[in-house]
Amino acid sequence: MSIASPLVLTDLYIYPxxxxxxxxxxxxxxxxxxxCxxxxxxxxxxxxxxxxxxxxxxxxxxxxxPAYNGFLLRHQARPDLLPLFVPFAATPDKTLFVTIWDDMVFASRARPECDEWLSEALGQPCKLVYMSDMVRRDVEPELNPEGQLVSxxxxxxxxxxxQKSLTDLNARLAEPVGMDRFRPNLVFAGGEAFAEDSWQEFYIGDVAFRAVRACGRCVLTTIDQRTATKHPAAEPLRTLASYRTQRGKVMFGQNxxxxxxxxxRVxxxxTVTSYKSAVASEYAGV
Known part of the structure; x- marks a missing residue:
């Protein structure tokens, strides 16, 4: 009788x-x-x-x-642009409303030199803004009556x-991709591929979490995170679509x-304490 391997948090990522x-x-x-x-x-x-x-x-x-009380932005292809320091939080001196998807939220402006650096780095006028603790942006209310917030x-x-889910995908690709294509916060080892699809409530250490629904993926997954080039055949999205499509969306990972x-901590x-009553398992190609 085989013994299931424990589920262990292997990677933690933030994207400031x-x-x-x-x-x-x-x-x-x-x-x-x-x-945080x-x-x-x-x-x-x-x-x-x-x-x-x-x-x-x-x-x-x-x-x-990472940097003390903040982070550095560095342009990997432009050594002439000196690294830019950005604090973890902005001072609320200047504010404006910004649009993200269907939400319009209040945001604080960064220092003018941040806007100048980013505009030069990206070749177009742009601004850097910060979400303060006073801002309320709700997670989908119909799925989260608790009033959860999101950045x-x-x-x-x-x-x-x-990790097994990525391994399953890479076994189907001519050229494997890294986890950075999918920008997770939490990566775990153990269990079967796509085991996370069935989870509902679980703990990491002694901290409780809830898996709400699968994450629909987009063209961003086709962009090489080293070169900024898009895959000519739209991989890995094309392969994922062949066996992870549901209701017209390509699913990979759990929100x-x-x-x-x-x-x-890594x-x-x-520890999974409850499972979804109905797991969305009718994926194309399965």
Whole structure:
């Protein structure tokens, strides 16, 4: 009789600026909007609309490095641009309304030199803005009656992916891809491929989380995170679509909510305490 391997948290990531590079952590504090410092900054265009790699693939070149009480932005292809320091939080001196998907939220402006640096780095006018603790942006209310909040992340505070799920995908690809294509916060080892699809309530260490629904993937997954080039055959999205399509969306990973406080660490055990009553298993190609 085989013994199931334990579920263990292997990677923790935050993305201080939405759609820019991530920072890998060994431990992270949990806040009301997700992991502390995750996607609290956002780049917007001249119309104050959010920018991502979907439309501006050159954002791949902007790497994020940890620094004391903040982080550094570095352009990997432009050594002439000196690294830019950005604090974890902005002062609320200047504010404006910005649009992210269907939401319009209040945001604080960064220092003018941040806007200048980013405009030069991306070759178009843009601004850097911050979401303060006073801002309320709700997770989908119909699925979250608890009133969970989210930062500038697309929809949910956390994205969870099992390492076995990526292994399953890579076994079907001519050229394997890294986990960075999918921008998770939480990566775990153990269990079967796509085991996370069936989870509902689970703990990481002693911190409780809830897997709400699968995450629909987009063209961003086809962008090489080293070169900013899109795959000519739209991989891995094309292969994922062949066996992970549901209701017209390609699913990979779980959108997750959590508590307002706590600390999680790489090496923590994951314990699943309840499962979804109806798992969405009717994927194309299965």
């Amino acid at each position: 600026v939405k759609s820019l590079g991530g920072i890998r952590l060994t431990e992270a504090a949990v806040g009301a909007r997700g992991l 410092h995750d996607r609290r900054w956002l780049i917007v265009n001249e119309r104050n609309q959010f920018m991502t790699q979907r439309q501006t693939a050159a954002m791949v070149h902007l790497k994020v490095e 500038f992340a697309d929809q949910y505070p956390y994205l969870l992916i099992g 997750v909510t959590g508590p307002t406080s706590g600390t999680i 090496g923590d055990t994951l």
